[in-house]
Amino acid sequence: MxxxxxxxxxxxxxxxxxxxxxxxxxxxxxxxxxxxxxxxxxxxxxxxxxxxxxxxxxxxxxxxxxxxxxxxxxxxxxxxxxxxxxxxxxxxxxxxxxxxxxxxxxxxxxxxxxxxxxxxxxxxxxxxxxxxxxxxxxxxxxxxxxxxxxxxxxxxxxxxxxxxxxxxxxxxxxxxxxxxxxxxYFHITAAPVEKEPFSLKLFKPLLVIGIVSFMVMGGEGAIVDWSGLFLKEISLAPEALWGTGFLAFSVTMTTGRFLGDSISQKIGSVKIVALGSLVATAGYMAVLSTYTFLAIIGFGLIGLGFSVIIPELFRIGGNVKGIESSQGVAFIAGTGYAGFLAAPPILGFLADRYSLMTSFMVLLACVIIVLLATRILRNSRG
Incomplete structure (x- = not known):
């Protein structure tokens, strides 16, 4: 706080x-x-x-x-x-x-x-x-x-x-x-950055952050669009509880973001992304249990885990060596927004072709990939 x-x-x-x-x-x-x-x-x-x-x-x-x-x-x-x-x-x-x-x-x-x-x-x-x-x-x-x-x-x-x-x-x-x-803030300008010629070594961390941004924002978009349907069709929750998954997600998302900076200052940006993805993984596992109240708790855990990831990605992207902060932020914003828009229809296709459970299993796989990606980020920053 x-x-x-x-x-x-x-x-x-x-x-x-x-x-x-x-x-x-x-x-x-x-x-x-x-x-x-x-x-x-x-x-x-x-x-x-x-x-x-x-x-x-x-x-x-x-x-x-x-x-x-x-x-x-x-x-x-x-x-x-x-x-x-x-x-x-x-x-x-x-x-x-x-x-x-x-x-x-x-x-x-x-x-x-x-x-x-x-x-x-x-x-x-x-x-x-x-x-x-x-x-x-x-x-x-x-x-x-x-x-x-x-x-x-x-x-x-x-x-x-x-x-x-x-x-x-x-x-x-x-x-x-x-x-x-x-x-x-009107007078503030970006600090000059010593640009470096383009190289895969320079672009690699930004590319990894972009992929993470795509997956996490895609997960956010999926929860917004599909949490109610999951509770209705998979968990067989009563109508009064259909909106509680998104509510739990939104409340923990807001709360987590107000707490995230203090944690980040203590453990660092990459570790808090890893921690957030671990919490979200636990959340998806709770959702996939299909029990109504466990699923609602799971949506809350996903919101808590995701809450700290996107702000940290902007922070990391704005501090990539040899790249102007505005370019890093624009890249993260673009990949994240693409994920937010693309994920719901893709997952809708999977749900229609296979099942809604399959769609959420894919989301679980994505957040595990995010966790693995933090290892690459740690090595590239180290």
């Missing part, structure tokens, strides 16, 4: 942490109104799926150029400009008047999200280097907290009754806080 106290007591750290929360508040508020947008525009599920694909396309489009933009503007300026862009583009999908304007607005919203995501992670990496303070994991905890705040905002739907107005209120409140705080 040391890093959480650090964030709450010092605006230098609270400012970037609030950007993390802001990103998920904007996205979560949009997600609340997806069914409403579908109904208002009179589109079917397949058209909605294509429109949401454009959001992902916007994210992926900006990833290859994000590092150049961040280095050109400076990481502090890039983060603030990303906040401004998200504040504007978050409104667009909710004022779209037809299907094509929805696709265009989601593309712009996705691109703004992608730039802000990479900028804020690079910013925290640079602050950690400069101040010798670990708070990356707690900053990601604020991202999770942003989703909780967006979810609580859903209670306003019946009182506001207008999606665009709801988002406008959210944007105004979130942007105002960001405006008051952005002076704490």
């Amino acid at each position: 040391k890093s959480l106290r650090l964030i709450l007591s010092n605006p230098r750290y609270f400012a970037p942490a609030w950007v993390f929360a802001s990103l998920n508040i904007w996205f979560g508020t949009w997600a609340i109104y997806i069914p409403t947008v579908k109904e208002n525009l009179g589109i079917d599920k397949s058209q909605l799926g294509i429109a949401i694909f454009f959001l992902s396309l916007g994210v992926f489009t900006v990833f290859p150029v994000a590092a150049r933009i961040i280095n050109w503007l400076g990481v502090g300026r890039a983060t603030w400009y990303g906040v401004l862009l998200c504040s504007f583009t978050a409104l667009l999908p909710l004022v779209a008047t037809n299907y094509y304007s929805l696709m265009g607005s989601l593309f712009l919203f996705g691109a703004s999200n992608g730039l802000t995501d990479i900028s804020m992670n690079t910013l925290v990496t640079e602050l950690e280097k400069e101040d010798k303070q670990n708070f990356m994991s707690a900053a990601h905890g604020f991202f999770s907290l942003g989703g909780v705040l967006a979810g609580l905002g859903s209670f306003l739907i019946v009182y506001i009754g207008n999606p665009a107005l709801h988002m406008a209120i959210v944007v105004f409140a979130v942007l105002l806080i960001n405006y008051l705080l952005h002076k704490n």
Whole structure:
């Protein structure tokens, strides 16, 4: 909890942490109104799926150029400009008047999200280097907290009754806080890095981190989409418990991220990734027991294990020797996001062809591979 106290007591750290929360508040508020947008525009599920694909396309489009933009503007300026862009583009999908304007607005919203995501992670990496303070994991905890705040905002739907107005209120409140705080990081630029010519030895640790990121974020996406179905069809849980797997996962994910920095400072980044993968392995084994309450506990353990891995990967990726922090962060973000998007449909195919148990056995195998990959990371950093 040391890093959480650090964030709450010092605006230098609270400012970037609030950007993390802001990103998920904007996205979560949009997600609340997806069914409403579908109904208002009179589109079917397949058209909605294509429109949401454009959001992902916007994210992926900006990833290859994000590092150049961040280095050109400076990481502090890039983060603030990303906040401004998200504040504007978050409104667009909710004022779209037809299907094509929805696709265009989601593309712009996705691109703004992608730039802000990479900028804020690079910013925290640079602050950690400069101040010798670990708070990356707690900053990601604020991202999770942003989703909780967006979810609580859903209670306003019946009182506001207008999606665009709801988002406008959210944007105004979130942007105002960001405006008051952005002076704490606006001037920050990335420390110069002595670049080295490309070599497999230099790229190897980054490639391994990317693979780990793909698998862990893929696991996150799978839990979001499939935990309820697992409890319903495999564990035969009563309807009241179908959502408890995801709830347990989300609560332990948020809690673990607020605790992760202190543990990381004591044992190091690679060891905490190994520890997280061990905890997640135990979680998957509990889920695969199929007993309802053991499965719910298992989902909680998976959330706890995963909670510390992704923040550490950004920290490691931002400190790879001979590679600029923005490039390392962009690579980790790109591979992780690809896993988050790709894993659910792949696992859905396996579940349809074989069984949902098979899909979760594959997820268990992936987290074991993550554990083995930490040995490679330890050797490459040693």
